[in-house]
Ligand code: DX5
């Protein structure tokens with residue numbers, strides 16, 4: 172069985188020591204840096220944007236996995252591509268013309284991701300699957316780090332895996348919210364390829380070791 176890809180979420184990092192935190196991510200087995208953008212409208216919180224992206228691009232050697240929790244993301248995908256994003260996730264609930272948005276993200280040279288809120292069914296993606304590289308399943312209501320994993324999400328990941336198989340889609344499944352050593356293996360076995368982890372990584376005494384353990388936890 173392949174090991175899960177790990178995407179530590181910068182939201183939980185110590186911003187007083189941002190450069191040190193990014194260097195820790197560089198030293199680790201992380202596969203991406205997850206970058207949460209919140210606009211205070213789509214979600215009830217405001218996080219960070221372009222100045223922090225610039226620092227992440229300068230100091231982080233891992234590909235940037237940008238999660239846009241913003242309304243009308245079309246206004247900003249070009250700027251995030253220009254800012255160095257490898258993957259750009261837009262929210263299904265925030266896109267009126269999802270097909271257009273996804274094809275545009277690919278035209279910009281980035282991988283196209285779609286994020287689903289906990290209440291959004293995976294079946295809504297069926298008609299755009301061929302335009303999606305990564306599906307980000309939210310396992311908490313987006314807006315804050317450190318929340319508890321919503322248990323039903325495990326079944327949702329398994330259902331999505333089935334849907335992808337039935338449609339011969341090679342899209343990856345990413346899971347975000349409340350992920351830690353207690354549920355990483357179950358999530359990976361259910362079909363999650365990429366595990367996003369904020370507080371369980373940056374809240375640990377040794378984030379490099381926490382990332383290593385998360386990766387190993389993918390082994391049955
Ligand atoms: C939540 C964000 C997550 C968050 C995860 O809205 O999208 O990426 O940083 O944090 P933890 O792992 O602490 O739940």
Ligand code: ZN
Nearest residue numbers: 205207238347
């Ligand atoms: Zn996120």
